[in-house]
Amino acid sequence: MTGAARVLDRPVARVAPWRRRGLRRAVTFYLLISPWLIGFVLLAAIPLVMAFLMSLSNYDGLNLEYVQFVGLENYLRAFTDPDAQHALGRTLLLMAVVVPFSLALQLALALLVNQRIRFTSLFRTIFYLPYVIPVVAAAWVWKIFVDPTGGLLNALLGVAGAAVNVRWLVEYPTVVLALLTIWGAAGGGMVVFLAGLQGIPAEYREAAMIDGANRLQVTRHITLPLLSPVIFFNLVTGIIATLQILVQPMLLAPGILGLSPGTVPPRDNYLYAVHAYLEIFVKQLFGYGSALLWLLFGVVLALTLVLFKTSRRWVFYGIEP
Amino acid sequence: MSRRRSTATDATLRYLPVLVAATAFALPLAWVVVTSLKKQSEFGSSLLPAAPQLANYQLALSLLDFMKFATNSLVLSSSYALIVVMVSALVGYGFARHRAPGRGRLFMLVLATLMVPNLVLFVPQFVIFAKLGLTNTYWPWILWALGGSPFAIFLFRQFFATFPRELDDAAEVDGAGPLRIFFQIYLPNAGPALAASAIFMFLWVWGDYLYPILLLNGDNTTLAVKMSSAYVDPRGNPLQTVTMAGVVLYVLPLIAFFAAANRFIVRGIVTTGLKG
Numbered sequence: 087m088t089g090a091a092r093v094l095d096r097p098v099a100r101v102a103p104w105r106r107r108g109l110r111r112a113v114t115f116y117l118l119i120s121p122w123l124i125g126f127v128l129l130a131a132i133p134l135v136m137a138f139l140m141s142l143s144n145y146d147g148l149n150l151e152y153v154q155f156v157g158l159e160n161y162l163r164a165f166t167d168p169d170a171q172h173a174l175g176r177t178l179l180l181m182a183v184v185v186p187f188s189l190a191l192q193l194a195l196a197l198l199v200n201q202r203i204r205f206t207s208l209f210r211t212i213f214y215l216p217y218v219i220p221v222v223a224a225a226w227v228w229k230i231f232v233d234p235t236g237g238l239l240n241a242l243l244g245v246a247g248a249a250v251n252v253r254w255l256v257e258y259p260t261v262v263l264a265l266l267t268i269w270g271a272a273g274g275g276m277v278v279f280l281a282g283l284q285g286i287p288a289e290y291r292e293a294a295m296i297d298g299a300n301r302l303q304v305t306r307h308i309t310l311p312l313l314s315p316v317i318f319f320n321l322v323t324g325i326i327a328t329l330q331i332l333v334q335p336m337l338l339a340p341g342i343l344g345l346s347p348g349t350v351p352p353r354d355n356y357l358y359a360v361h362a363y364l365e366i367f368v369k370q371l372f373g374y375g376s377a378l379l380w381l382l383f384g385v386v387l388a389l390t391l392v393l394f395k396t397s398r399r400w401v402f403y404g405i406e407p
Numbered sequence: 408m409s410r411r412r413s414t415a416t417d418a419t420l421r422y423l424p425v426l427v428a429a430t431a432f433a434l435p436l437a438w439v440v441v442t443s444l445k446k447q448s449e450f451g452s453s454l455l456p457a458a459p460q461l462a463n464y465q466l467a468l469s470l471l472d473f474m475k476f477a478t479n480s481l482v483l484s485s486s487y488a489l490i491v492v493m494v495s496a497l498v499g500y501g502f503a504r505h506r507a508p509g510r511g512r513l514f515m516l517v518l519a520t521l522m523v524p525n526l527v528l529f530v531p532q533f534v535i536f537a538k539l540g541l542t543n544t545y546w547p548w549i550l551w552a553l554g555g556s557p558f559a560i561f562l563f564r565q566f567f568a569t570f571p572r573e574l575d576d577a578a579e580v581d582g583a584g585p586l587r588i589f590f591q592i593y594l595p596n597a598g599p600a601l602a603a604s605a606i607f608m609f610l611w612v613w614g615d616y617l618y619p620i621l622l623l624n625g626d627n628t629t630l631a632v633k634m635s636s637a638y639v640d641p642r643g644n645p646l647q648t649v650t651m652a653g654v655v656l657y658v659l660p661l662i663a664f665f666a667a668a669n670r671f672i673v674r675g676i677v678t679t680g681l682k683g
Contacts, residue, residue: 108506111505111506111507112506112507112508114501114505114507114585115501115505115506115507115510116507117501118497118498118500118501118505118585118589119498119501119502119513121494121497121498121553121554121555122494122495122498122517122554122555122560123513124554125550125551125553125554125555126516126517126520126554128550128554129528129532129550129551129554130520130523130528132531132535133528133530133531133532133535134523134527134528134531136531136534136535137527137528137530137531140530140531140534147534147537194424194428195428198424198425198428199425201421201425203421203422203425209425209429212429212432212433213428213429213432215432215436215662216432216436218610218661218665219614219658219661220610220613220614220615220616220631220657220658220661221614221615221616221631222614222616222631222632222634222635222657223614223634223654223657223658225635226439226634226650226651226654227435227436227438227439227654228435230438230439230442230647230651231434231435231438233451233647235450235451235452236442236450236451236647237438238434238435238438241454269432269435272432326522330524330525330526332526332617333616333617337616337635347620347621359524359526362526363526366530367621372530372534375530376527376530376531379524379526379527379530380527382524382527383523383524383527386522386524387522390522
């Protein structure tokens, strides 16, 4: 075998053992990642192609015999569907309120529990707890908290002398949804900010203090710029998560009996993902619903891209730790 | 004197905001516990229970076959977590330690799948599962687990990339194959990553409402689905107090689990720190 190789080409013969080793390594690599690769093909690639084909058809989820190719009809329909427009508007409004407020709160909480104070681990746990509580339980927490008669919120407002019989889930459902979202997401973002804060060397702050900077100036000119990659990360993940909110509005629907897969939330909480979900699983419009979901994916991608473009101006990747 | 006052204001400034925030975060949770201890007649009429009604907890366990659905949730969550963590660790080890053409691009693909909205993938998966007769079984979760989780794969790749390469070389000289290296060197030293990802994968299934409500029904379903509707008395009136007791029972094991696992994670970091 070495003889044949020598006849063909001398240098190849010299690298052959390496190359054989490289091949063996490549085979090993592909064998090791094969569970993911097979899973990716069967559970992601094929479903994605199916989802795209579905969005171009009138598929109803049941009968393949009646499936027809309808071209871009589903996509065009989305642009004239008043429910889709209403839902998109509500979703963007929720995002515009929840994301900035969440970011500010998460950063504030991280700064608070990063101080040299007692019981920090207790405080961290309290802020983190809502993040790990299952969504069904979290919805109950807020339903009972804002209950018109049995809730604490109206009781507290009553002590303060305000109206005491507010039916929050009926009159202000989006306020409750926003509170649930902000409360539930705070701990996750706080931990990421905390990790970022602890990655900033203390010398930077000390040096600025020696130069006469006060705490506010240190936060504004040292901490915030060095945290900007973390702020950017939390901003992008926050936006992606908020645009896809689906089960919370359904679980917060007023009335606590007989919640079903087809529960329709109040109009104010009728979000985009809810609309797509109901079109698919209740109205059996798999084709139209899939088109709605692809449009959502498009919005998510477009927003992420825009953020990445603007990030060059305000995200500071200056220092290597 | 002015100095003393300034330290006092300093302490107030440091503790007041964090106390206010912690109270605001904990109040809604505390209210669930308070409500769970009330008589149903006290709900909406008195702020605090006259005497704690532990009977609500007994009712929460008996009005619904709580233990059966808790077992369903436990079986589903732990089998998913166990499989997905093992698979993701193996795949993460492959990405971290084995070179091959296309590795970089495949890893980008792992990350790209994180960007796709869940429902976009789930709708066609739902059609496939229905056609294969896998609805109302736990097979969808097993299949998802066998494919690994992009999030956990990413975590394990980052974690294993920090391991010293000399370990592999030494083991390879001794004639160990990649699987043996994975099981005897990488896995035993991955305590913190294993614990953290197992907890999050477990939590995801334990807390998930959407997939079980669409894929399972009746006796097969999970506690999350059962907990989404209120408990009722025989006449069909809602029992908010018993429902809150059920919610506490639904959440409590998670908190206990977290507390127990927390120690394990710390220990894992300590041991790997010593060994590294």
